[in-house]
Amino acid sequence: MMVVIYSEDPEIIKVGTSYFPNEHTIGITTKEVKYTDELYVIDKIDEEFISNFIASLKPDVVIVGNSKRDKTVAGYVAGLLKVPIIPEVIDIEGNKAKRVVYSGMGIAEIEFSYPAVVIIERKEVQVNEKNTKINKVEVKEERVKLVEEKSKGEQGVNLSTAEIIVSVGRGIGSKDNVKYAEELANALGAALGGSRPVTAELGWLPEDRQIGLSGNKVKPKLYIALGISGQPQHLAGIKDAKIIVAVNKDKNAPIVENADYTIVGDAIEFCKVMTEKVKNK
Amino acid sequence: MNIVALFKIVPDDTLIKISGNSIDLNVPYKISTYDKNAIEEAIRIKEKYGGKAYGITAGIVDRKTIREALAMGLDEVISIDMKEMDVMTTAEAIVEEVNQIKPDLIVAGESTTDSSGSVLPSYLAAMLNYPIITYAKSIAIEGDKVRVEKNLSTLSEIVETQMPVVISVVGEINTPRIPTVKQILESSKKPVKSLSFNKTPNVKVISVSPYVIQRKKIIIEGKMDEAVDKLLSYLRGDGIL
Numbered sequence: 001m002m003v004v005i006y007s008e009d010p011e012i013i014k015v016g017t018s019y020f021p022n023e024h025t026i027g028i029t030t031k032e033v034k035y036t037d038e039l040y041v042i043d044k045i046d047e048e049f050i051s052n053f054i055a056s057l058k059p060d061v062v063i064v065g066n067s068k069r070d071k072t073v074a075g076y077v078a079g080l081l082k083v084p085i086i087p088e089v090i091d092i093e094g095n096k097a098k099r100v101v102y103s104g105m106g107i108a109e110i111e112f113s114y115p116a117v118v119i120i121e122r123k124e125v126q127v128n129e130k131n132t133k134i135n136k137v138e139v140k141e142e143r144v145k146l147v148e149e150k151s152k153g154e155q156g157v158n159l160s161t162a163e164i165i166v167s168v169g170r171g172i173g174s175k176d177n178v179k180y181a182e183e184l185a186n187a188l189g190a191a192l193g194g195s196r197p198v199t200a201e202l203g204w205l206p207e208d209r210q211i212g213l214s215g216n217k218v219k220p221k222l223y224i225a226l227g228i229s230g231q232p233q234h235l236a237g238i239k240d241a242k243i244i245v246a247v248n249k250d251k252n253a254p255i256v257e258n259a260d261y262t263i264v265g266d267a268i269e270f271c272k273v274m275t276e277k278v279k280n281k
Numbered sequence: 282m283n284i285v286a287l288f289k290i291v292p293d294d295t296l297i298k299i300s301g302n303s304i305d306l307n308v309p310y311k312i313s314t315y316d317k318n319a320i321e322e323a324i325r326i327k328e329k330y331g332g333k334a335y336g337i338t339a340g341i342v343d344r345k346t347i348r349e350a351l352a353m354g355l356d357e358v359i360s361i362d363m364k365e366m367d368v369m370t371t372a373e374a375i376v377e378e379v380n381q382i383k384p385d386l387i388v389a390g391e392s393t394t395d396s397s398g399s400v401l402p403s404y405l406a407a408m409l410n411y412p413i414i415t416y417a418k419s420i421a422i423e424g425d426k427v428r429v430e431k432n433l434s435t436l437s438e439i440v441e442t443q444m445p446v447v448i449s450v451v452g453e454i455n456t457p458r459i460p461t462v463k464q465i466l467e468s469s470k471k472p473v474k475s476l477s478f479n480k481t482p483n484v485k486v487i488s489v490s491p492y493v494i495q496r497k498k499i500i501i502e503g504k505m506d507e508a509v510d511k512l513l514s515y516l517r518g519d520g521i522l
Contacts, residue, residue, distance in 0.1 A: 047403070048412060068399075068433055072415045075368070075400030079407025084369045084483040087398030101489060103294055103397050106304045109487045116483070119398070143412035147428070148439040158434045207453055208432070222521050233295060239494055243521050245512065251500065260497040261515055263508045273509045 007065030016063035018125040034132040048142040051076035062117040078117040085117040104236030159216040164190035171227020180271035212237035226267040230255025282332035286323035287389040288316035294394040299491040315390025317457040324354035351468035352460035367482035374478035406447035
């Protein structure tokens with residue numbers, strides 16, 4: 001079987017090979033990494049060009065990462081090859097896979113046959129380096145032309161890759177109080193996010209900081225939920241966090257059942273004390 | 282100009298509940314969140330540039346939900362009944378209808394709330410040999426060209442292409458309108474083309490169970506100063522800090 005693994009994130013090449021240790025693997029990414037038998041290093045991303053390139057290799061399996069751009073390529077290449085595509089896969093074994101459904105509330109076990117395109121997530125894996133044959137590919141722009149690129153700067157926090165996230169809910173009290181959470185986030189080197197009420201309804205934080213079912217699904221090693229009660233829709237977005245800390249006045253809030261540690265108390269007081277202690281360590 | 286808005290009818294995700302080992306999907310249907318933005322954008326483009334705005338929906342074909350899409354302002358809906366579906370079979374079912382309409386623009390939501398794969402728009406674009414633009418937060422049309430601002434995670438991009446094109450939109454592109462009573466009444470007179478598409482998908486769902494991760498559930502009470510110290514020592518013990 002020929003396995004082609006593509007992602008703008010080189011880590012995905014590693015995760016992809018771990019699922020197919022005994023097959024011939026071809027990686028396509030932006031950096032030289034030595035986990036596959038062959039590797040194509042690309043100098044930029046044009047979704048249509050890369051899809052055509054992958055299709056021209058006539059693969060039996062295409063493994064793609066789950067960034068926004070990766071998913072666009074995944075769909076396009078599956079459409080070019082006219083093969084099934086399976087998104088949000090968290091595990092593959094032979095022709096069975098587990099994938100996330102209902103925006104993180106459910107796990108579906110599925111059966112499929114190859115050829116197929118499979119979208120996977122980052123996870124910790126051990127893979128030995130190989131004697132990889134490396135090629136460079138000059139990516140050309142196809143029908144969609146890039147006119148301008150604008151960095152979001154400070155605003156453009158990538159919550160999906162953040163290692164620590166401080167997140168605020170309605171319980172923080174007011175828009176002004178968000179600054180205490182921000183100070184804590186700065187002290188921890190964390191990204192700042194918020195629940196749906198805080199982002200989409202009250203506008204205390206920009207909408208693209210929303211964490212949960214209809215916003216960002218996150219997987220930090222530490223997630224600190226400040227004054228978030230824990231609606232299922234929020235919990236669905238933080239399932240993959242390694243450790244969840246909740247700070248809430250209400251010991252019976254649903255977040256408590258879904259947290260590793262809960263401090264029963266005021267979120268602002270917590271921010272002040274925690275910021276001080278983290279700074280002085 | 283002919284515009285197609287793709288939308289999916291899904292169990293209302295805000296009402297789905299997990300109880301024990303089961304996930305309760307027996308909840309009212311709705312138009313998937315971002316697909317409403319796709320419908321709204323198709324209607325706005327039609328209002329600005331003229332033409333006809335079609336809706337295509339595949340899967341669950343709930344009549345009441347389809348009427349809501351028509352009441353928002355779509356001229357016609359093509360409803361494809363599919364009992365079993367995956368991305369590939371859905372794209373196959375839709376492509377046949379699209380080929381009859383020959384639209385200049387196909388607008389879809391960035392993802393649906395049930396399967397949330399975000400890949401149908403690009404799958405369909407490849408089958409049609411149209412260019413694909415995903416995660417649009419604004420769309421401007423000039424002649425046969427579209428200019429789109431894309432919302433990526435850490436940056437935004439402005440891109441251009443020639444129509445016909447498939448575009449997926451994010452929630453911030455617009456605020457979907459709420460139909461008036463008059464529009465709801467009038468929607469019953471608008472045409473709905475009903476058909477079914479039956480092909481067994483290659484991807485088969487064997488089971489769906491709640492996604493639950495067991496947590497430590499340690500409660501720390503007492504003075505904040507001491508509570509934070511305790512928390513910090515737990516986090517150090519876990520190798521987090």
